[in-house]
Amino acid sequence: MTVQTDPKDLAVHETPPGEAHARTSVYVYEAPVRLWHWINALAIVVLSVTGYLIGSPLHSTGGSGTDNFLMGGIRFVHFTAAYVFAIGFLARLYWAFVGNHHARQLFTLPFWNGAWWRELFGELKWYLFLEKEPKKYVGHNPLAHAVMFFVITLGSIFMILTGFALYAEGTGHDSWQWAAFGWMTAIFPNTQGLHTWHHLGMWVIILFVMVHVYAAVREDIMSRQSIISTMISGERMFKDNRP
Amino acid sequence: MAALETFYDVIRRQGISRRSFLKFCSLAAASMGLPPAMAGRIAHAMETKPRIPVLWVHGLECTCCSESFIRSAHPLAKDVILSMISLDYDPVIMAAAGDQAEAALEDTIQRYKGNYILAVEGNPPLNEDGMFCIVGGKPFTEQLKHAAKDAMAVISWGSCASWGCVQAAHPNPTQATPVHKVITDKPVIKVPGCPPIAEVMTGVVTYMLTFGRLPELDRQGRPKMFYSQRIHDKCYRRPHFDAGQFVEEWDDEGARKGYCLYKMGCKGPTTYNACSTTRWNEGVSFPIQSGHGCIGCSEDGFWDKGSFYERLTDIKQFGIEANADKIGMTAAGVAGAAIATHAALSAVKRARAGKGENQ
Numbered sequence: 001m002t003v004q005t006d007p008k009d010l011a012v013h014e015t016p017p018g019e020a021h022a023r024t025s026v027y028v029y030e031a032p033v034r035l036w037h038w039i040n041a042l043a044i045v046v047l048s049v050t051g052y053l054i055g056s057p058l059h060s061t062g063g064s065g066t067d068n069f070l071m072g073g074i075r076f077v078h079f080t081a082a083y084v085f086a087i088g089f090l091a092r093l094y095w096a097f098v099g100n101h102h103a104r105q106l107f108t109l110p111f112w113n114g115a116w117w118r119e120l121f122g123e124l125k126w127y128l129f130l131e132k133e134p135k136k137y138v139g140h141n142p143l144a145h146a147v148m149f150f151v152i153t154l155g156s157i158f159m160i161l162t163g164f165a166l167y168a169e170g171t172g173h174d175s176w177q178w179a180a181f182g183w184m185t186a187i188f189p190n191t192q193g194l195h196t197w198h199h200l201g202m203w204v205i206i207l208f209v210m211v212h213v214y215a216a217v218r219e220d221i222m223s224r225q226s227i228i229s230t231m232i233s234g235e236r237m238f239k240d241n242r243p
Numbered sequence: 244m245a246a247l248e249t250f251y252d253v254i255r256r257q258g259i260s261r262r263s264f265l266k267f268c269s270l271a272a273a274s275m276g277l278p279p280a281m282a283g284r285i286a287h288a289m290e291t292k293p294r295i296p297v298l299w300v301h302g303l304e305c306t307c308c309s310e311s312f313i314r315s316a317h318p319l320a321k322d323v324i325l326s327m328i329s330l331d332y333d334p335v336i337m338a339a340a341g342d343q344a345e346a347a348l349e350d351t352i353q354r355y356k357g358n359y360i361l362a363v364e365g366n367p368p369l370n371e372d373g374m375f376c377i378v379g380g381k382p383f384t385e386q387l388k389h390a391a392k393d394a395m396a397v398i399s400w401g402s403c404a405s406w407g408c409v410q411a412a413h414p415n416p417t418q419a420t421p422v423h424k425v426i427t428d429k430p431v432i433k434v435p436g437c438p439p440i441a442e443v444m445t446g447v448v449t450y451m452l453t454f455g456r457l458p459e460l461d462r463q464g465r466p467k468m469f470y471s472q473r474i475h476d477k478c479y480r481r482p483h484f485d486a487g488q489f490v491e492e493w494d495d496e497g498a499r500k501g502y503c504l505y506k507m508g509c510k511g512p513t514t515y516n517a518c519s520t521t522r523w524n525e526g527v528s529f530p531i532q533s534g535h536g537c538i539g540c541s542e543d544g545f546w547d548k549g550s551f552y553e554r555l556t557d558i559k560q561f562g563i564e565a566n567a568d569k570i571g572m573t574a575a576g577v578a579g580a581a582i583a584t585h586a587a588l589s590a591v592k593r594a595r596a597g598k599g600e601n602q
Contacts, residue, residue, distance in 0.1 A: 060502060061487045065488055069487075127585075169512075173461065189544075192548045192549075192556055195513065196567055200567045207571075210579060214586065222589060
C-alpha cells in the first residue's frame, strides 16, 4: 500500500534533505522534573477548587449533622493536596541540586545579567507582534523564566507559608506546624488577613495557569521549538537549524 | 516596701470562712486550666503573699473593660479588688477625685517602686502631642509613661490597649497607639477583647498573685491559658461547620436549627479568645450561642477587616469594595479576553506569514 502524497503539501513543507536531518533535539527536562510538573499541576487544580469552596462553601446541606461531613471532606482534600504540593516543591528543590542545570533555572534569576534583560525585552516584543521571529531557547526563554520564578517559585513559597500557617491554627499551638509556620502571624497578627492574602495568591496562580497554558500552546505552534511535548518526553526539538 | 495585708487576712476579716476561701481557690485554679493540686498553691499564695498594688489608668476608651471586670463571677470582682489586689488608683471606681486621686497615684509609685502592676484601659493618642486625652491636666501619654517607668509589669486591658481598637481604626485621626508601642521597656501582657471576658481578666490577676510571675504569653503577648485557641476550635456549632450546614440567611431554617454562622461572616475561625469555653455573664452564653456570628473583637485591627457579616474580607485598596474573589474573577476575565485577542492576532500573523512563504 502506498501513501498518497498531495504535491501541494510537499511544496509547502519541503525542506532541503540536509537540513531535515540536521534538526536537533536536546534532553532538557529529566523524568523527576516532568513528573513534578504534572503532579504539581493536578495539585494546583485540586487546591484551587477546594480552596475556593472553603472560602465560599456550597449551599447548606440538610439532614443530621452526624451524617454529613461535606466541609470536613473538602478541607481534608485541600490539606492532602497541600501536602502533595509542599512535599513536591521540596522534592523539586532537591532535584535542582542533583539534576541537570536546566533543573536549576526555576530557582535562580540572572537579575544582574544585561544580556538576559535585553533578551527578555526581545521576547516581550515577540509577544507584542513587534518581532518577526523569536530566538531559540533550550530552557525557558527569559520572559517565561522571570514569570516562573516570581509566580511558581516565590508564589509557591508564599502559598506554602501562608497555607501552613492557617493549617497550624487548626492543628493547635503545640503542633509542629505552628512551631514551623506560626511566625507568619507576626506579619499578619489578625489571621483574617492571612486568609485574604492566601486567597489572592490562589488567583495569581490561576492567572498564571491561564497565561501558561496559552503561551505553551502558542509557542508550540509559532516558536522555533517544541514546548508541550517537551514536558512529556523531556526532549526539546528545534524546527530549524538557524542560530 | 510597706507591709501589706494578705488576701487571706482581708477575707477572714470580712467574715469569710476558711472553707469558702478554699472553694474559691479551687474555682480560680479551674478557671485558669490548672490541675487540682494547684488549688493548694493558690491558697498558700493567698495566705502568705502581700497583695499586689495595682494602678489602673484610663486612656482613650469606653470603660467597657471596667464594666466587664466588675461582673466577674469566679472570682468575684469584689474579692479581687478588695482582697487580692490593692487597687490604689482607678479614677472610674475610686471614691477620691481630683488632687486627692492624683496624690494616691504618686504615693503608690513612690512607695512601691518596681513592685506594682500598671493596668491600662484604653490607649494613648500620639497625634497633636497627645492633646486628645487629658488626665489631671496632662496628656494621658505623659501619665502612662510616668506610671509605667517604675511598674513591675503592664497589663493592657482590652483591644484598645492591646491593638488600638475603634479609635485606631482607619484613618485613626488621633493616632491612637497600643500600649506596647509606647511602653517598650516593660513586660506587657495583652488581654484583648472588646471588652475582655471578666473571668479572663480576674484570672490573669489571680495567676500573677499566685505564682508571682507573669502568665506564659503567646507570640503576640497574650496569656496562653485564655488565648491559645480560636472560638472556632471549641465552638459548640463546629459539627455543623464540618457537616457543611450553614445559616444562609438570618431567620432561615438553618438559623432556627442553630447551624454554623460561617457564611454570615462569623470571625470565629480567626479569633483567639475563651468565649466559646468560658462564655459570658457567669457562663450564661456568648454571641454565637445567641445566634450572631463572632465579630472578632479580640483580634488586631478587627474594625478594618471588612464587614462583620461577610466571610471574605473587602479589600479597599482597589477603590471600590471588592473581596479576593471579585478581584480574582475580574482579573481572570480580563486575562481571558486578552488571551483570546492575542490568540486571534497570532493566528492572523501566522496566516499572513504563511502567505508570505508561499509567494
